[in-house]
Amino acid sequence: MACFLLAINSFAWFVFMTNGQGHIDADVVAWDIAFINEEAQVELIDIEIDDLYPGMPDFNHEVEVRNRSDLNAKFSYEVEEVIVFGEHYSYENLLNIANSDLPFKITFSYESDKINAGDMMKFKVNLTWPFESEKEYYRLNDFYTYVPGCPYYEYNEETGEYHQVDVTEKNFAGSVHGGLYVESDDADTFWGEQTIPYKKEHPDEGVIILKIKLIVSQDNG
Numbered sequence: 001m002a003c004f005l006l007a008i009n010s011f012a013w014f015v016f017m018t019n020g021q022g023h024i025d026a027d028v029v030a031w032d033i034a035f036i037n038e039e040a041q042v043e044l045i046d047i048e049i050d051d052l053y054p055g056m057p058d059f060n061h062e063v064e065v066r067n068r069s070d071l072n073a074k075f076s077y078e079v080e081e082v083i084v085f086g087e088h089y090s091y092e093n094l095l096n097i098a099n100s101d102l103p104f105k106i107t108f109s110y111e112s113d114k115i116n117a118g119d120m121m122k123f124k125v126n127l128t129w130p131f132e133s134e135k136e137y138y139r140l141n142d143f144y145t146y147v148p149g150c151p152y153y154e155y156n157e158e159t160g161e162y163h164q165v166d167v168t169e170k171n172f173a174g175s176v177h178g179g180l181y182v183e184s185d186d187a188d189t190f191w192g193e194q195t196i197p198y199k200k201e202h203p204d205e206g207v208i209i210l211k212i213k214l215i216v217s218q219d220n221g
Helices: 091-101 172-179 184-201
Strands: 002-005 015-020 041-049 059-066 073-084 087-089 105-110 120-128 137-139 152-156 161-165 181-183 208-218
Touching: 041 059, 059 208, 073 105, 073 120, 120 208, 137 152, 137 184, 152 172, 181 184
Parallel strands: none
Antiparallel strands: 002 015, 015 059, 041 208, 059 120, 073 087, 073 208, 105 120, 137 181, 152 161, 152 181
């Protein structure tokens, strides 16, 4: 467990502690919570997920936010950027897709958006990738590349059935935007096989890096 004391000032506001898997940017060593003119205070953290494969143990990362003042506070967060295999994406571009069209899921949770004076709350980041998916097909998106020999499918909304279609590297991108699917095992294989060569070339980097903005403000409500 690593512990970061993030403020020593007239309010003596917060202690951040992180445990489990993940990585907090080593440059984050102090957070001055002064609340000048009641403006929200912001801290940026990086969380790195070091591996990605079907059936992997759940990734769990917690950040404890402790309100050590005599003032109530409000908490929120923003995912500013997601880096996947070295490629940069916006939060909306990846996470919204990940919870429906990718075989793994990334979720964020916390007990309440209010932290009373003297209390604490936990901000949690989780990634789950079960070995056997409940979904039979996954719709492709811009994160996928063409794989020779992989069977591709289109979905017929009228019949509710999937049928295999001929796809080449040349027409792959257009087919993806028109609605293209792969079976769940092939989706697992695609993402799992992306991880192996990337970790060989970048052994000290996470395969997924989440750049998160933590926001705390006085609760005047």
